[in-house]
Structure formats: structure tokens, C-alpha cells
Amino acid sequence: xxxxxxxxxxxxxxxxxxxxxxxxxxxxxxxxxxxxxxxxxxxxxxxxxxxxxxxxxxxxxxxxxxxxxxxxxxxxxxxxxxxxxxxxxxxxxxxxxxxxxxxxxxx
Amino acid sequence: xxxxxxxxxxxxxxxxxxxxxxxxxxxxxxxxxxxxxxxxxxxxxxxxxxxxxxxxxxxxxxxxxxxxxxxxxxxxxxxxxxxxxxxxxxxxxxxxxxxxxxxxxxxxxxxxxxxxxxxxxxxxxxxxxxxxxxxxxx
Numbered sequence: 001x002x003x004x005x006x007x008x009x010x011x012x013x014x015x016x017x018x019x020x021x022x023x024x025x026x027x028x029x030x031x032x033x034x035x036x037x038x039x040x041x042x043x044x045x046x047x048x049x050x051x052x053x054x055x056x057x058x059x060x061x062x063x064x065x066x067x068x069x070x071x072x073x074x075x076x077x078x079x080x081x082x083x084x085x086x087x088x089x090x091x092x093x094x095x096x097x098x099x100x101x102x103x104x105x106x107x
Numbered sequence: 108x109x110x111x112x113x114x115x116x117x118x119x120x121x122x123x124x125x126x127x128x129x130x131x132x133x134x135x136x137x138x139x140x141x142x143x144x145x146x147x148x149x150x151x152x153x154x155x156x157x158x159x160x161x162x163x164x165x166x167x168x169x170x171x172x173x174x175x176x177x178x179x180x181x182x183x184x185x186x187x188x189x190x191x192x193x194x195x196x197x198x199x200x201x202x203x204x205x206x207x208x209x210x211x212x213x214x215x216x217x218x219x220x221x222x223x224x225x226x227x228x229x230x231x232x233x234x235x236x237x238x239x240x241x242x243x244x245x
Contacts, residue, residue, distance in 0.1 A: 023188065073172075074171075
């Protein structure tokens, strides 16, 4: 269950799950909704697959992601979204996939 | 790096279901044999109703997740996903509707109310599937 909580702790991943509620989508279709790099999105998808919240289905050169959540997990998603849960946790994303913003230049 | 969470294999799920069925039957037999000397018939029925409802709740909760592989045979993945989620939610709410009367309602009321609420949930699922089929034919 801890992997589910960690997966739901990130707002980007929660939005991915909400998009997949509408219909299964390809990795490219999902990435269009976010302003992050493709490696970062891949890392998010990997976390969600690892938590068994989504399922990846390779169709040719395209990966289609579909929702795979129990009712309890959907309820937890709803609570997390409603209360805006965001846990700053070092395990929420692999370190090498985090986009570090450019440091602000001094005067 | 988080360890990947694996869904139980179909064989594990079948064994688990058989164990659960055996538990329910065993509990029903044990309590019936002890009734009415140690446990009243009403308490027996209430406990069995609650236990049965919890098992329905357990399987209904997981239905949307465990039936996921079947989505590959559906011609319309979006509709299949919607129906699968609707079924799971309806059965979860129906099973809660089955449990709560056994916990709180007077015994004679619980005897008809609990099955009626679960049956309503099942009927709702059937109607929804029927509506989808009718819509696809139109």
C-alpha cells in the first residue's frame, strides 16, 4: 500500500490517473498535457506501473496506458486530489529524472 | 527505487477465492451448530450477513483491477473501462448496503433490506450494460 500512497503523492501522477479515467491513452497523448520532459513523464509512468495503478500495453511502437485501479485506490485518489496532498519525499521520483530548474542569475 | 507491486496470479486468486468460500461455509456451519444454545439465531444471521457482505466488498473492490486484462478483447477500450469501473463501484456500494442493515437495522428489516440493496446494485449494473448494448446497436 505504501507504493500506492507514494504514487498518489505527486500531483502530476494524479493528473495522469484522472486523464486515464476518461479512456486509455498513449504515452504521447498523456505527455501533451504536461510541461515536463519525456524522461520525467516516463519516470512518472514507471512509478504508476510499479504501484499497479496503470497497465502498459505495447502496440507496435506505441505504448498505451490504461487505468488499473481498485475502488479503494480511486477513493484515495479522490481524497488526495480534494485535499491537495503533496508529500515531499525523496522516493517520489528517481533522482536522475527530476527536472532541475536553471539557477537564477545574480545581479 | 520503489519495488514494483505485482498483481496476484490467476492461480493465487482462485486459491484465495476457494479459501474464502470455505471460510464462509465453515463459519455458517459452525454458527448454525452452536445456535441457539450459545448464539441466538438472530446473531448468527447478522454475523453471517456481515461476513458475506465483507467478502462481496473485498471482491467488488478488486473487480475493476483484476478484470483489467480482459480489456484487450473489448472493441471499445474507453467504454469497456467505463463499464468495468461502474460495475465495481456499484457492487462496492451494494455490498456496503448489504452490510449496514445487518449492523444497524432491526432484524426483520435487515432480512429484506440487505438483499434488496445488493440486488438493486446488481440490477443497476445489468441495466447499464443493457443500455450500452442498445446504444451500440443504434
